[in-house]
Amino acid sequence: MKPEKNAQLQEAIRNFQFEGALVKAEPYGNGHINDTYLLVYEIGEMGIVKIILQKMNRSVFTKPVEVMENILGVTSHLRKKIMERGGDPERETLNVIPALDQKPYYVDSTGEYWRAYRFITDATSFDRVERPEDFYESALAFGNFQRLLADYPAETLHETIPGFHDTEARFQVFKKAVEQDVCRRAASVQRDVEFVLAHEELAGIFNKLLAKKEIPLRVTHNDTKLNNIMIDNKTRKGICVIDLDTVMPGLAMNDFGDSIRFGASTADEDEPDLNKVFCDMNLYEMYVKGFLEGCAGQLTEQEILLMPVGAKVMTFECGMRFLTDYLEGDHYFKIHRENHNLDRCRTQFKLVENMEKKWDTMNRIIQKYM
Ligand code: ADP
Ligand code: GN1
Numbered sequence: 001m002k003p004e005k006n007a008q009l010q011e012a013i014r015n016f017q018f019e020g021a022l023v024k025a026e027p028y029g030n031g032h033i034n035d036t037y038l039l040v041y042e043i044g045e046m047g048i049v050k051i052i053l054q055k056m057n058r059s060v061f062t063k064p065v066e067v068m069e070n071i072l073g074v075t076s077h078l079r080k081k082i083m084e085r086g087g088d089p090e091r092e093t094l095n096v097i098p099a100l101d102q103k104p105y106y107v108d109s110t111g112e113y114w115r116a117y118r119f120i121t122d123a124t125s126f127d128r129v130e131r132p133e134d135f136y137e138s139a140l141a142f143g144n145f146q147r148l149l150a151d152y153p154a155e156t157l158h159e160t161i162p163g164f165h166d167t168e169a170r171f172q173v174f175k176k177a178v179e180q181d182v183c184r185r186a187a188s189v190q191r192d193v194e195f196v197l198a199h200e201e202l203a204g205i206f207n208k209l210l211a212k213k214e215i216p217l218r219v220t221h222n223d224t225k226l227n228n229i230m231i232d233n234k235t236r237k238g239i240c241v242i243d244l245d246t247v248m249p250g251l252a253m254n255d256f257g258d259s260i261r262f263g264a265s266t267a268d269e270d271e272p273d274l275n276k277v278f279c280d281m282n283l284y285e286m287y288v289k290g291f292l293e294g295c296a297g298q299l300t301e302q303e304i305l306l307m308p309v310g311a312k313v314m315t316f317e318c319g320m321r322f323l324t325d326y327l328e329g330d331h332y333f334k335i336h337r338e339n340h341n342l343d344r345c346r347t348q349f350k351l352v353e354n355m356e357k358k359w360d361t362m363n364r365i366i367q368k369y370m
């Protein structure tokens, strides 16, 4: 770690209410947005206590205080419901640890925002499906999450990223990135650009249905990839939904779709060999079953029928976002190698193509669970 970065980290650590002796502080996890650290403390007879400390991404979340207001609101709502049904609120929802000044965040001397969570112990966040049953359990948990938030006052939530899943608006941003071509990369990705342009129709589907009031806005997670859920190591249940930065009014189909995009793929999101990338219909079916069970009858028939569209739209949107970021010089998603965003974009477009081939099957499976 660079010395400046470490100094900032140490400053943040000093400004939270952590007990015990710090034995380890290291970068953690595979999120694309925030800087996440694992802190390990030793507290006398209690033994080892772990903490998640995050430097929030200020260029993505321009109003970090509003993000934290949302998270406190949502987690206290969840906490109440978890306690009502005899669950363990320390493990089944995120728990924010206040800073020394009691605020839910600390602003360091360089103006960066930090926040801390209790570490969810004896659980794992997976970057790919290792056991199909885990994917089913994650679906149940994401569906359940949406159900628990069904009576949350949506009007009190801040829009932490305006137009986050407004695919139509993202299409316009993409076209602008191609036109401006600040990194002079557009010529080398002509085919990918054409793929987006040829799929323009996908970008407007949900806005049209929203305008006609045919689909409802609900409180949704909006970033439902598999590594945003903790799976209990013993019971293998989806114990806790994490990464609550984007909980906002949104579409049930998008929460479903983003999970399929990531978890039903036969390869990693950044797999360079596209011959390995397919949308697995068995995993898709497991997710359908789990998600609909988790939502427990809350969804309208129209929403359920539109789930495959959600999968295609979210995958297309995500690929387009990766390509936009590649064209703009990789300023949004963290990258770890050259052309990383381009590799990510191509897996998404390969998945869209594969979903198109399997379209009838995807719809048939949905109908089976209605
Ligand atoms: P990002 O927005 O960058 O994706 P996340 O909030 O998803 O950041 O955190 C990144 C990773 O850190 C997660 O995928 C998970 O592995 C781990 N993580 C985050 N919060 C916790 C927690 N409370 N307990 C255990 N692990 C966590
Ligand atoms: C980001 O934060 P993380 O890594 O869970 C992104 C999602 C993308 C995803 C692609 C706030 O998710 O929208 O779908 O990467 N989050 C944000 O892997 O932009």
Ligand code: MG
Pocket (backbone or CB within 6 Å): 031, 032, 227, 228, 243
């Ligand atoms: Mg995450």
